[in-house]
Amino acid sequence: MRSPARTAWSALALSAAFLLAGCGNQADLAKVTHPRTVVPAKVAQKPQPNTPPRPVEPAFASERLRAVDPCQLMDTPTLSQFGVPATSRMVALADCANYMKDGSGKRLSITLRLGQNVTLLDTAKTTKVGGLTTVESTSTTTCFVKSITQEGSSVIGIVAQVDYEGDSCDVGRRLNETVINRIRTNPPLRAQDNKGTLTVVDPCTVFPAVTATELVGGTPSLYPSDMYRCTWRRDSLAFGIEFNDATDPKDSSLNKKAQVVTIDGITGYQRKEDSYNASCRIEWLHKATTGGRGEVVTVNFDNNKKGVEVDVCAKATTVVKALLPKLPKP
Structure with missing residues (x-):
């Protein structure tokens, strides 16, 4: 029987378009709001057939992102701004998760994905996070903050998936901004002695x-x-x-x-x-x-x-x- 976790992959493959550790007392994140900058004039580009994929900046080229350790991006200093982190763990080759608590003890689950496919809807409005065009979508208590790193025939990006009863999109934006700036300036790299990886x-x-x-x-x-x-x-x-x-x-x-x-x-x-x-x-x-x-x-x-x-x-x-x-x- 086909793996349920990858049923979506097979379906997408046959379509024409494709479509979560800390210290100190933290404030309840539900009470903290960071305004986003809406940029209606800048619309994220949908996939453009027959156009070679291109990074929006050299730092975000796929070959560079493959060298970055996603769990080091989800370290204690980064996640402590949101509450009390647990131990970050790999859940895919470029995905890291942390199932932590906010400052009030509420459950806060964060998954960071590097270089993931970004689906762009006609109704999507874009924001700027860390200087990158970013698309947000929500489902009940979960927010997906998708900062685009590559355009062309495929659109991929840095995706923060946050499940939280507070402002999950605010957490996602703040995480992405930190991650984007670290990748630009001093990205944490994977171990170089991982033979055959x-x-x-x-x-x-x-x-x-x-x-x-x-x-x-x-x-x-x-x-x-x-x-x-x-x-x-x-x-x-x-x-x-x-x-x-x-x-x-x-x-x-x-x-x-x-x-x-x-x-x-x-x-x-x-x-x-x-x-x-x-x-x-x-x-x-x-x-x-x-x-x-x-x-x-x-x-x-x-x-x-x-x-x-x-x-x-x-x-x-x-x-x-x-x-x-x-x-x-x-």
């Missing part, structure tokens, strides 16, 4: 273009979803590559019924689905980290056209075979 790899450029063409029978369109997810699509066929920090696939409950496959020396866990569209997913552990987790690679191949027979698992296997030699050796 996927954190330095761009999935969109590492995969051979000629193989992509062979897989879908023509030149596919390329859709970068964020720094570690990429999809190629042509007509009804699409395949995607994702690098993640996750549970070792052999221990994942989602793989209890998966077929264990050996492909060029790696042990993969293959799952096929035919309920919505013909889809095959293969994932494997690239590099173990700690606590039963590691850097995990996931490959999907989808056929969205009924009545057209495509061996999606054979196609997914071809993707794996072409990708493996391009990955660093752990």
Whole structure:
């Protein structure tokens, strides 16, 4: 069965557009309000097909953001302005979370994501945070503050997701401003001795273009979803590559019924689905980290056209075979 956490990825891959540690007594954040500057004349640009992705400033180029440690951006001095931090922990290769309390003991959950896809609605109004064009959206007590770092064929940014019964958007804006300024001036970098890590790899450029063409029978369109997810699509066929920090696939409950496959020396866990569209997913552990987790690679191949027979698992296997030699050796 397809992972619920990534169902949205498969759906987006087949669409045409894509779419949380401290000291001292802190004031109740619900009583603190920081005005935002609305900039109606500056509208964030939507994805522009066939336009090369470009960083809004050199400091925010994806290759530089990949070198930044997101949890060091979520350190005690930064989060203490909001209350009493817990321990920040990685929840994806570029995502860090902290489940803390504000100064009054209220629950305050913050997740920081570097280089994430930013969806822009026609009704979106923009603000300026740390000098970057920023889009906000809310859902009940959760606010997403998305500061755009790259425009062009894909729009990605620094995203603060804040779940809080106080002013969650204010927390998000203040966090993003701190993060943006640190990345510009003195970004905290990942450990340089992490041999074989996927954190330095761009999935969109590492995969051979000629193989992509062979897989879908023509030149596919390329859709970068964020720094570690990429999809190629042509007509009804699409395949995607994702690098993640996750549970070792052999221990994942989602793989209890998966077929264990050996492909060029790696042990993969293959799952096929035919309920919505013909889809095959293969994932494997690239590099173990700690606590039963590691850097995990996931490959999907989808056929969205009924009545057209495509061996999606054979196609997914071809993707794996072409990708493996391009990955660093752990």
